Amino acid sequence: MEPLLTFSEITKLERRTQEDWGITGDALMESAGQALFHAIANDYPTMRSLVIFSGSGNNGADGLVLGRYAHNAGWAVRVVLLKEKGTELFQRNLTICKRMGITLEPLQSASAILEYCKAQGAGVLAIDALAGIGLKGEPRGVLRDGIQTLQRYCSIILSLDIPSGVGSPTWSGETETPSGTATGEEQDSWPTIRATRTYVLGCLKEETFHPQNRSAHGRITVLPIGFPRQEIQNLAQAHQISRDDGPAMTTGLRRDDFKNRRGRVGVAAGSVRYPGAGVLACRGSLAGGAGLVYSLTSSPHGRDPRLSEQIIPVPLDAHVSEAAIRTVLGELGLDALVIGPGRPPNTNLQAVGNQELMVAACELGIPLVIDAGGIQSLIEDIPLLDEICCRIPRRAPIILTPHLGEFRRLVQALETWTLREDIHFPGGSDSQKTPENLGQLHRQLLGTPRLLPDKARLIAQGLNLHLVVKSHITWICGPQPGKDFVFDGVTPELGFGGSGDILAGIIGAFLSRGALREPGHAAASGVIAHGTAGRWLVDQGRGYIDAEDLLEAVKITAHGLSAHEG
Ligand SMILES: NC(=O)C1=CN([C@@H]2O[C@H](COP(=O)(O)OP(=O)(O)OC[C@H]3O[C@@H](n4cnc5c(N)ncnc54)[C@H](O)[C@@H]3O)[C@@H](O)[C@H]2O)[C@@H](O)CC1
Ligand SMILES: [K+]
Known part of the structure; x- marks a missing residue:
């Protein structure tokens, strides 16, 4: 490092x-x-x-x-x-x-x-x-x-x-x-x-x-x-990470590990419009080493033959109540939930919205990886971001994985956010109508002219979450000062549709195995496993790689990071 x-x-x-x-x-x-x-x-x-x-x-x-x-x-x-x-x-x-x-x-x-x-x-x-x-x-x-x-x-x-x-x-x-x-x-x-x-x-x-x-x-x-x-x-304040740093940041496999302890990951991803994103996120979690993967979706990818034997479908196809969502999530005993790849941000377009899933997961203390449509839901609803990050007492780690464009939109949304009288926090008391942390973050962001990593740091520290800002350089910023990482190994061949969905799934897998210990390390390990897989394929002369190639390689790189204990 x-x-x-x-x-x-x-x-x-x-x-x-x-x-x-x-x-x-x-x-x-x-x-x-x-x-x-x-x-x-x-x-x-x-x-x-x-x-x-x-x-x-x-x-x-x-x-x-x-x-x-x-x-x-x-x-x-x-x-x-x-x-x-x-x-x-x-x-x-x-x-x-x-x-x-x-x-x-x-x-x-x-x-x-x-x-x-x-x-x-x-x-x-x-x-x-x-x-x-x-x-x-x-x-x-x-x-x-x-x-x-x-x-x-x-x-x-x-x-x-x-x-x-x-x-x-x-x-x-x-x-x-x-x-x-x-x-x-x-x-x-x-x-x-x-x-x-x-x-x-x-x-x-x-x-x-x-x-x-x-x-x-x-x-x-x-x-x-x-x-x-x-x-x-x-x-x-930050360190450059490479393949060699992975094993020290990863919860290794134990001799007596089995499917329930290898990590139980829920994946709320995919939609009628983007069914493939859900498939790839689920398969990313498996390739990243998760013991059990549950696919929470109403999309047709539940019938995908590549998933049928390994992924457990949890249909969310009815307009279920918030209480019912909590029951479903609670019964699954998830160690991490990935929300967003291929899911539209708008609640009206799907049976169960990102918002309900995020709030329920946070209330149950389930660590979250929020990607793509999930991030867009937060960009469009800053009070929701505040609620899941700062107002739910039991909440577990939250990792947001925006690409540069999404990150920029998130920053803009936070910068243009203003305190409004009519902000409603579900279940909130009067005192919760004054999101002072948001106000402070808003002022700090406006006072910081530079983009990365300064703004990522402010957001991560101000909202107590982890950010994985993806590009050919990936920044990982967390709530604790001095513990940020940068990964400089992303090859352009990894820039294809679906690559980010796979990454979200991989991070979910690492998070599920050691979430409460060090979520920044789970994010970093996922980024390393994904990035070194791409590099390895390119070095092998595999040319333009696709999702199948990447998933196969991630099985090896992710496993290589999870050194056996004893
Ligand atoms: N003794 C030391 O403490 C060490 C210094 N080091 C070297 O010192 C460098 C920093 O040196 P300096 O701080 O002297 O500055 P630099 O040598 O980096 O550059 C400053 C020069 O550029 C000019 N300049 C600045 N902005 C300009 C602008 N917008 N348009 C036109 N000209 C401009 C300045 O007048 C000055 O001549 C490091 O990058 C490193 O290479 C290293 O050798 C490490 C040890
Ligand atoms: K120079």
Whole structure:
């Protein structure tokens, strides 16, 4: 698990490292430059030529130190400078580079240098040391020119610390189709280097994993440069998770486990319009290791031959009362309930609405995974969200699994929500007419300009729930500060209709086995099992994968995470 720090936390880390631990800025920079040279020499063993685009801040200074090490090793090094005046560390290293006889050129001659290098036939590695975490807003002036020149002329670009131009992301990172689903398209609002690789110095940055920023980085390598590990851990609010972290976060199978203890998952999913979503969510739960799966639906998928032998149908085809729903759910003894894949948000379109199911499950203390149509029900009814999250005393964990478009709509709904006199909370007393937690969350969201993960954190903490915000980067934010996760292993091949339904089912399975211990871990394990299954299939050369492929692979990856106990 790798800790992530925001730009501002890294600035704090640098200050504490120098002031409290006595490690100087020069020492950090020296180890950064040295680590950079060894990493690059290792990754490109046949290259012997660097063109370093250096800004005048400490990111530029990193480039100069790297240049010194490469020069000492006999490489051809040329430095393109934006300015000759900069930070103290920049200035000191520039003086050393001059003494060493390293070629320094102004930006105006950069194209000529690059033409020269290409003509040599040896190829050239271009180093992006124009700006790092000190960038403030949109790149302007000479920095803008530097970014554009470097991007135009160089094919292999290695960014130091972060691709220059990556800064504080705004709301515009993803767009939506008319039907309301996120396309994942990126919007380049200002010039930013799109690197072949990024050598991250010291520790990973949260900003790297904002969905709209990740692809600018190319392949990522983290280089330790001497920051004290304790300080990084103290500051980190989130960690990057990978396959290796799964077993520690998963409730393993016990030798004496049997179907009732492997987890009993209810799946309220699918509809006449989307019967397949219900099938896939049920099968996702089975592939994720659930011992028993109940399909709560009136849709025709109950008759699907692939389900008939393994999934227990619980028909909800009459207009049953709320009390009857509670009885049904209570008798099943569910360890988790998945609500939403393929279910319309509108109660009128189905026999039993999402609202009644959610309230009943919460009152019975059944852990919930809410996806798709279930999320839309909450977006359209913010007081319902407040009720299930904050007003039902017995409630168990709630995990919401929106994709980026749904997440954006949820944020908008919470931001535009206003306290109204006529808000009615079912069964509520007068005092419950003042949802102060919603009011506070509403104000906090409006005061936080950035999107992910800041807003996800506010919502998760303000409403005491877990959010799994799905995209090519998946963020998992929970109610407890410091325990957020990011998963960076989602391949585009996983982006097909039904993939999210399967994921909801898998998370339901993990939740059913260890829900009350750590719901964030159940969500993370589900995301890892789903993501590594997709990656594994692609690595096997399976090309465009479908739901059948994915379900087969999830059986293996989910099982691999559930290490046997004894
Ligand atoms: N000594 C230290 O504490 C360490 C610093 N490190 C490096 O230092 C970097 C941060 O350095 P700095 O804080 O000096 O800043 P940067 O070097 O990241 O960038 C700041 C430079 O960009 C300019 N700039 C900022 N916003 C601009 C805009 N909108 N348009 C045009 N120009 C703009 C500034 O005038 C300055 O020249 C890190 O990313 C990392 O590469 C690392 O070597 C780790 C150790
Ligand atoms: K950079």
